[in-house]
Amino acid sequence: MPLYLTKLQLQAELNRCLGCKAKPCMNACPVNCNPHDFIQFAKENDWQNAVGAIVLNNPMGQTCGLICPDKFCMKACTRRNVDFPINIPRVQATILNTWRKDKTHVLKPLNGKRIAIIGAGPAGIAAAARLITEGYFVEIFESRHEIGGALNMIPSERLPHEVIERDWSFIFEPDRILLHLNSRIEQPAELIDRFDGVIVSTGEPNCVSLRIPGEALSISYMDYLYEPEKYRTDGAVAVIGGGNVAVDCALTAQRMGASSVEMFIRRRIADMRISKAEYLELIDHKINLNGMTSPEKIEEHGDLKILWIRRNIFDGERWHGLENSSIPLPYFSLIIRAIGSRADEKTDNCDRLIYAGDCKTGGSTIVEAIASGRTAASELMNTLGMAG
Template sequence: MSHFINKLQLQAELNRCLQCKTQPCMNACPVSCNPREFIAFARANAWNDAVHTITRNNPMGLTCGLICPDKFCMAACTRARIDFPINIPKIQAAILHSHRQASDALTCAEPNGQKIAIIGAGPAGMAAASRLVRAGFQIDIFEARKEIGGALNMIPDERLPHDIIEEDWKFIMIPDRIRLHLNAKIDDPNALCDAFDAIIVATGEPNCTPLNIPGEELSTSYMDYLYDPQKFKTSGNVAIIGGGNVAADCAMTAISLGAASVEMFIRRGLSDMKISRKDFLELLEKHIQLNGMTSPVRIEKTQDHLTLWVRKNHFIDNKWSPLEDTTHQLPYFDLVIRAIGSRADQKKDDSPRVIYAGDCKTGGSTIVEAISSGLSAAGTLIATLLHS
């Protein structure tokens, strides 16, 4: 399966663009990428200019092209009011995939003698590195895991293969200016203060929200599951607790790895699920059972299976509350995955030399918002360290 639209589809999408003067697509993009401009260049076969328009604002344009949600540029696209929006992310991905060359790497200023540490190599850390290195800083990135990309590595390969993240990284990484330390967890940013002029903390939300029910330890966190789903390969019945995008990714992964059945348990109504229409329809297509207004009560281990006790909820006095006498048991699960959210590390440093960026600062967001946050943290450091 190709992750990219073909040449004909690309041409058709390019031709549909109205070249709106007001540029609602650009205004809706968290990094102010300019679709009207790169589409105009692409129509004129000026591919280098199209590539440059994308990469000057977005150091991870290829990855964004595959997974940016449709709530930004596409939701604002004028064409949506005529028939359907231009698939701007897919155009962006196709342009970069087919036309970005080694010579498109952005140029760097002369080294300015200052050193920055970045903790976390997710989109926020990678974006911050891209901007700082070009302003002449020496960068050291410390990443707890074995690879770059952060939470993006939990996205199933069908939506985002890891190679795509590496492809963007190739254009960020400048070997003598950026040192990447993998398997390097930093517990206290202050420990780096002596060696660096400033520190950007971009550690995301590494802690899964607990269910706080008896038997929770019998369940698997979505992080453990999605970082290495093969380890949990099951041909049996899988329960997913949660109804957002991450829970949907768990469900799709379990089905694609051969689960006999997958059921999602969602505290609210199905119409309140925070997922796109496309993802919702995909869950139905794959016969994933959606149990709305249902919460877990406890998990028990029986001889062969896990028993999940659940209860129904109702919406009363403006909140979701348990519906009495509805607790019942489902004794047939082989794997129960909890996917109800995540949290940043609690402790925040108030030193002016430590800046926070991405999901650890804003809470769970999207790739392009994390990139925007990383770029703006870098901009703050450039302003304070170079221009004050």
């Protein structure tokens, strides 16, 4: 599906909106974005107010519009009862891509307070966007060489990475934000004496391990998705895991030229926690799905990796490995682990240090991370007695 709507498609979506007074679309959005209002403005060709209504609560509105799942506003959209919901995220992304030209935020005078934000993913960026409008100066410490956090792992077919930069360009204020890239903070508490407050938005940077012999012969989804070209292969690829991240790994490997891609999923295929669209995409791209399987060990033979796979059975509550069911699959060039990730341990306890985003809530979505970052900023401002 193309990333943006054509003018005709946009007009058709706008015309389908019922203008529901109760605004179920807005109530379902974690950041309270207001599709009812921005669609009404757009219908009247008032594009500036449409843009303003989108970015009022969502500083990363264009990025969000391209990747937000359909379980929030679209699930609540009343139009679903007539035929199918308005494609609100794509309408939003199209409006911002076409008509956003200038910054719309109003900045209160600087209040002398300085906040450190650790991690420049959506939660950290949203916290920064909120704090600077309220008069705070923020310093952002990011361990990688770029902003965007886990968004940089999303394949560019779904999210061109310049869109993240574009959202950022409408947030960034050089006299209010100091961005330190390649700056890992080992202990968040070490910043508390230098700043009035600290927001920790470090996501889940630790990939879950398989705990099997030969694991070092595989690579993590993070290593793979941050730099897929580094692992380009024309051989067979195995992806261990069955969630959305594993799907991105499988589709990326196939696009990068793998001769075949197989996913190994602990559960039944019917229990995979992915959307119908993702499932259909896997089928479309001829990804082979092996349900009820778990890896047991990995060995090496010449250039190839041998993946030993065990059969699982389901007893109605849990999955168990079936004894003597292991078989070796001796033909993989690359094995990717994608079975989840974890946050760093939280060791700090201070009301001026607040956690936000995936490191607080566990793996979520962009819009939930943005909501969490905004909430953390508000909590911190309340603590400092300078709420906006």
